[in-house]
Amino acid sequence: MRRGIMQALAWVLATTAAMAVSWYGVRTVLTGTAYEPPRALPISGTTPPLEPAARGSAPSPSAPERSASSTPVPRSAAPAPSASSRSDAPSAPPPGDNGEVKSFPVRGGRAVFDLGESSAALVSATPDEGWQMRVWKQSAWIRVDFMSGTRTTSLFVTWNGHPPQVQTVEN
Known part of the structure; x- marks a missing residue:
């Protein structure tokens, strides 16, 4: 019995020493590391989708920046304006451009x-189950497509010389 207690005590001491050394190593590595929690943007009340616009009035995309995906795209993975200057954070409106974050639920996602006074930025785009999406961004417009088979729903945000306007086109 005494031998069993001594073995248990030795095991507890060895385990405690190992945990202390491990914690000391982790603490040493993490000392001075700044942790910045992700910034959450407020979403104003959900707005119903706008009436579909005429197909001829929508800007035509040049090439998609992002391949089709059936999984939600996190905010940090939103495509950047060009392949050479990609960033992990989505582009934001210029300073002083008081933006309003609005959500647009449409068929497919x-x-x-973030709609400012003279520009807009894509915060996130999430396709529904079984849908895929593509995003195009230019200097005066953003296009988000949700696709499933032959069905496509497109959201266009344009702001060339006017406040951002959102149009929805369903095929």
Whole structure:
């Protein structure tokens, strides 16, 4: 019995010493590391999708920046304006451009935009189950497509010389 207690005590001491050394190593590595929690943007009340616009009035995309995906795209993975200057954070409106974050639920998914006075930025786009999405961004417009088979729903945000306007086109 005494031998069993001594073995248990030795095991507890060895385990405690190992945990202390491990914690000391982790603490030493993490000392001075700044942790910045992700910034959450407020979403104003959900807005119903706008009436579909005429197909001829929508800007035509040049080439998609992002391949089709059937999984939600996190905010940090939103495509950047060009392949050479990609960033992990989505582009934001210029300083002083008081933006309003709005969510647009449409057939096939949901897109969230930060709509400023003279520009807009894509915050996130999430396709519904079984849908895929593509995103195009240019200097005066953003296009988000949700696709499933032959069905496509497109959201266009344009702001060339006017406040951002959102149009929805369903095929």
